[in-house]
Amino acid sequence: MPLKLAVSIVMLLLAVPAFAETHYVKMLNRNETGGMVFEPDYLEIMPGDTVKYLATHIGHNAASIDGFLPEGATPFKGKIDQEIEVTFTVAGFYGVKCSPHFDMGMVMLIQVGSEPPSAALIPDGMPKDAAARFEKIIDRAQANNGTAR
Numbered sequence: 001m002p003l004k005l006a007v008s009i010v011m012l013l014l015a016v017p018a019f020a021e022t023h024y025v026k027m028l029n030r031n032e033t034g035g036m037v038f039e040p041d042y043l044e045i046m047p048g049d050t051v052k053y054l055a056t057h058i059g060h061n062a063a064s065i066d067g068f069l070p071e072g073a074t075p076f077k078g079k080i081d082q083e084i085e086v087t088f089t090v091a092g093f094y095g096v097k098c099s100p101h102f103d104m105g106m107v108m109l110i111q112v113g114s115e116p117p118s119a120a121l122i123p124d125g126m127p128k129d130a131a132a133r134f135e136k137i138i139d140r141a142q143a144n145n146g147t148a149r
Contacts, residue, residue, distance in 0.1 A: 007066040020048040022085075025108065027060035027098060036101040038062075038108035042137045043073055045112055049088045060098045060106070062086075067123040068095030070112070088112045093145060095134065104127030109137045117141035 026039040033041075043051065053062035062084055063077035070092025078084030080100070088094065091113030098106035107130045109120060122134045 004057050009063040016135035020050065020087075021045070022050045022052055025051055025053050025062070026056040027062065029059075036098065036104045038051070038096065038098070038106065041133070042117075042140075042141055043110045045088060045110060046087050047091055047112055049112070051110065052085045053083055055081050055083050059100060061100070062096055063099050065095035065102075065107070065123070065126075067125075068076055068093070070094070076143065091115070095123075097130065102130055103127045105133040107133050107137075109141075110133060111141075126140040 014060070023043050023045060023149070025043070026035050028039055029035060031037050031039050038053075045051070058081050061078040061080045062080070064073075064075040066075070070076065070090045073088075073090040073092065073094065076084065076086050088110065092115070094110040094112065096108045096110060109117075111117060111120070117138050120134075120138050122131055122138075126134070
């Protein structure tokens with residue numbers, strides 16, 4: 001392989017992280033959809049993108065849900081009342097909860113990559129309100145061709 005071509009390929013590969021996006025999610029006590037919510041509650045992102053959880057209202061955090069993240073993904077848990085940034089590198093579906101309000105259904109779904117929302121599997125043993133909210137998120141995303149807008 002000629003040196004110029006090899007250098008061009010390396011430079012192109014190094015530039016890929018420059019295309020990564022940062023998405024912002026508010027942790028709220030209430031919005032027009034109800035109480036104890038993430039806004040938005042669904043994101044479709046690409047590997048390498050970052051999600052920044054904003055401590056908009058007090059008493060919330062963002063944490064991954066055990067058993068609801070892709071194999072090889074790193075779990076995360078933010079502190080109460082503090083912002084956290086998470087970079088998602090493994091494709092698949094991530095269930096995210098507010099630890100104090102998980103039983104009340106304060107959850108969100110992140111789709112990393114291009115799998116359709118119908119491929120998301122809600123784990124058994126999920127609190128009733130959390131499972132119901134995940135079902136609504138997935139139904140809404142499917143109805144909107146893969147986006148929960």
